[in-house]
Amino acid sequence: MRKTPEGISGSCHDEKNRTLDKYLICGLGNPGQEYEGTRHNTGFMVLDAFAKASNIVFEDRRYGFIAETAVKGRKVILLKPTTFMNLSGNAVRYWLNKEHIDQRRLLVVSDDVALPAGAFRLKGSGSDGGHNGLGHIQQLIGSDYARLRMGIGNDYPRGGQIDWVLGHYTDEDLEALRPAVDTAVEIIRSFVLAGIDITMNQFNKLGKK
Numbered sequence: 202m203r204k205t206p207e208g209i210s211g212s213c214h215d216e217k218n219r220t221l222d223k224y225l226i227c228g229l230g231n232p233g234q235e236y237e238g239t240r241h242n243t244g245f246m247v248l249d250a251f252a253k254a255s256n257i258v259f260e261d262r263r264y265g266f267i268a269e270t271a272v273k274g275r276k277v278i279l280l281k282p283t284t285f286m287n288l289s290g291n292a293v294r295y296w297l298n299k300e301h302i303d304q305r306r307l308l309v310v311s312d313d314v315a316l317p318a319g320a321f322r323l324k325g326s327g328s329d330g331g332h333n334g335l336g337h338i339q340q341l342i343g344s345d346y347a348r349l350r351m352g353i354g355n356d357y358p359r360g361g362q363i364d365w366v367l368g369h370y371t372d373e374d375l376e377a378l379r380p381a382v383d384t385a386v387e388i389i390r391s392f393v394l395a396g397i398d399i400t401m402n403q404f405n406k407l408g409k410k
Contacts, residue, residue: 222306223275223276223277223278223301223302224275224276224277224278224308224392224393225278225280225293225296225300225302225306225307225308226248226251226278226279226280226307226308226310226389227244227248227279227280227281227282227289227292227293227307227308227309227310228244228245228246228247228248228249228279228280228281228309228310228311229244229245229282229286229309229310229312229332229334229335230242230243230245230246230282231285231286232266232281232282236367238375239366239367239368239369239370240312240353240367240368240370241286241312241366241367242312243310243311243312243353243378244281244309244311244312244351245281246378247310247349247351247382247385247386247389248268248279248280248281248310250382250383250385250386251279251385251389252268252270252279254386255268255270257269259281261283264282264283264284264291264292264296265280265281265283265284265292265296266280266281266283267280267296272390272393272394273394275393275394277393278300278302280292286333286334287333287334289337289338290337290338290340290341290342291337291341293338293341293342294338294341294342297342304342304343304345305345305346305347305397307347308346308349308389308392309334309335309338309346309347309348309349310348310349310351310385311332311334311348311351312332312350312351312352312353312366313330313332313350313351313352313353314353314354314365314366315330315350315355316350316351316353316354316410317352317354317410318352318354318374318377318378318410319352319377319378319381319410320381320408320409321349321351321352321381321384321385321388321404322349322350322352322408323347323348323349323350323388323392323397323404324347324348324350324401325347325397325398326344326345326347327344327348330350335348347392347397349385349388349389351381351382351385352381352410353365384404384407384408387404388400388404391404
């Protein structure tokens with residue numbers, strides 16, 4: 202078995218490095234009680250569900266609410282930016298740099314009017330699709346990062362997109378959305394443990410509506 206310069210076997214050394222792996226999972230939304238339960242805060246909802254399943258709570262930190270956990274030795278940092286949607290990139294860039302996280306270990310969860318409500322799609326990179334939060338992130342760090350788009354539908358009249366995305370989910374809407382949110386929690390875990398390619402292959406077929 203190959204030895205490292207310190208005399209530690211290669212497998213043990215690799216195991217030690219794996220325990221230091223870090224991932225940043227960012228859910229997009231707007232802070233404040235008036236925005237709770239709105240379609241534009243679907244990213245926040247997914248992270249809240251992940252935090253609840255992991256029995257962790259968010260703390261108010263610089264540029265966002267932060268919660269930390271570990272998934273099989275990999276450190277996972279959840280970020281809900283408090284910069285408001287259009288400046289989401291400030292929070293993402295700060296926490297990537299502060300925690301020295303490789304950009305390939307960033308996953309951003311956002312709402313998407315181009316997908317039907319309850320649908321979702323995971324991608325390893327791409328355009329911002331007209332989403333202001335993704336757009337600002339890409340202005341600051343580029344487009345080479347994973348994103349999970351959660352469909353919110355587009356059942357609004359011409360010129361009504363802003364009112365739609367900032368509108369509140371009904372109880373019926375939330376019940377219909379629940380399976381997609383639960384699956385999103387599984388997607389985050391898979392992204393951390395298996396990587397973007399395997400996770401896309403496994404889950405994207407489930408996200409079609």
